Amino acid sequence: QQQVKQSPQSLIVQKGGISIINCAYENTAFDYFPWYQQFPGKGPALLIAIRPDVSEKKEGRFTISFNKSAKQFSLHIMDSQPGDSATYFCAASREGGATNKLIFGTGTLLAVQP
Amino acid sequence: DGGITQSPKYLFRKEGQNVTLSCEQNLNHDAMYWYRQDPGQGLRLIYYSQIVNDFQKGDIAEGYSVSREKKESFPLTVTSAQKNPTAFYLCASSKTPVATEAFFGQGTRLTVV
Numbered sequence: 001q002q003q004v005k006q007s008p009q010s011l012i013v014q015k016g017g018i019s020i021i022n023c024a025y026e027n028t029a030f031d032y033f034p035w036y037q038q039f040p041g042k043g044p045a046l047l048i049a050i051r052p053d054v055s056e057k058k059e060g061r062f063t064i065s066f067n068k069s070a071k072q073f074s075l076h077i078m079d080s081q082p083g084d085s086a087t088y089f090c091a092a093s094r095e096g097g098a099t100n101k102l103i104f105g106t107g108t109l110l111a112v113q114p
Numbered sequence: 115d116g117g118i119t120q121s122p123k124y125l126f127r128k129e130g131q132n133v134t135l136s137c138e139q140n141l142n143h144d145a146m147y148w149y150r151q152d153p154g155q156g157l158r159l160i161y162y163s164q165i166v167n168d169f170q171k172g173d174i175a176e177g178y179s180v181s182r183e184k185k186e187s188f189p190l191t192v193t194s195a196q197k198n199p200t201a202f203y204l205c206a207s208s209k210t211p212v213a214t215e216a217f218f219g220q221g222t223r224l225t226v227v
Contacts, residue, residue, distance in 0.1 A: 006156070032214050034215070036218075041221070043206075043220050043221050044157070044218050045218065046217075049214065049215075089157065101159060101162065102157075102216055104149075104156040104158075105156055106155060107154075107156050
């Protein structure tokens with residue numbers, strides 16, 4: 001119930017295309033869903049996050065779509081650029097818990113070809 | 115600049131030796147975390163600390179130890195009991211134990227030779 005399943009494991013997209021990464025969770029108590037971006041040799045950094053009270057959140061070229069009934073959420077990168085090439089992690093946590101223990105997906109390695 | 119500093123960036127250890135990874139933060143955050151990253155397995159929580167002088171085991175604590183004697187420091191010791199220690203180790207912090215955003219350091223890559 002604590003797992004967050006992420007797919008695909010890797011993704012190749014042409015410059016200007018749309019990158020889509022999907023995540024699914026089991027624990028209905030989760031109420032915070034962030035996406036982290038990690039460049040090689042660096043630590044992850046928060047990219048965008050959503051809470052279940054909205055179905056979509058957009059920040060620039062990055063959009064999270066959230067489907068509460070299906071327990072799924074996805075990251076869409078519009079007009080993908082070579083600089084977006086990185087590993088992306090989805091995560092989930094329960095804000096009302098005693099600690100904010102983030103449960104991470106297994107990551108998606110995105111390569112945007114010029 | 116505020117942030118999390120991990121050192122060293124690369125670390126080599128002989129089998130059977132203990133090694134300590136450093137993590138320092140100047141963000142005045144209460145909570146700190148250690149994660150281990152392996153290819154295809156995401157980030158797995160080793161230990162976390164909500165407050166000075168307190169810490170809790172995460173999902174894969176066996177073979178690791180930590181201390182939290184100061185708010186800004188959370189060192190991780192990889193002991194000889196850890197069967198497969200070669201990995202990328204990430205330290206993170208959050209403003210409070212229930213704060214939603216975690217800030218990560220640059221990581222330490224440990225290789226056992």
